Amino acid sequence: MPSAIGAHVAPAPHSAPASLPTVEEVSAGGVVVDTSDAELRVAIIARLNRGGRLEWCLPKGHPEGKENNEEAAVREIAEETGIEGSILAPLGSIDYWFTVSGHRVHKTVHHYLLRATGGELTIENDPDQEAVDVAWVPIQELARKLSFPNERRIADLAREVLPGHLQGAPASRPPQCACRAGVRALRR
DSSP states (O other), X not given: OOBOOXXXXXXXXXXXXXXXXXXXXXXXXXXXXXXXXXXXXXXXXXXXXXXXXEEEEOOXXXXXXXXXXXHHHHHHHHHHXXXXXXXEEEEEEXXXXXXXXTEEEEEEEEEEEEEEEEEOOOSTTOTTOOOOEEEEEETTTHXXXXXXXXXXXXXXXXXXHHHHHHTTSOSSOOOOOOTTTTOOBOOO
């Protein structure tokens, strides 16, 4: 599956029969990091795929109304994980193709790096009820926990660029994030 890191999206090979209509979809989401301690935990969600298998992934969803991708990413992450965040940097986009209900979908997902600013880890606010579980994972283990190679590349990039966004941050921040209270970490 092709992916792009940075400002460009790599085109995916188009091998579907020309007879299927194509639909373009856009989503936004990303890597929300609790920077209140040295573990730098990231909130991820689990979804069941069409075959019923549990897949751990980054939170994401479609922009609503006149939302731009950044606004959609912040809202979707909050809905799917319960964690509010502010964008630190764009991480790039991935795109892929799949077939569903007699049409071919070309989906592009824009990812952002966010600092957690509040909230409590939960899936209770997910309006689509797509997330079946949510967990904190230390950023060093994130790529190993994610189910999809493209998202693992986004996780690796987040781990690389995050230190540049932590420099100059106050050493002891006031507790803005209730992110760690009553939260379980994903076990290996």
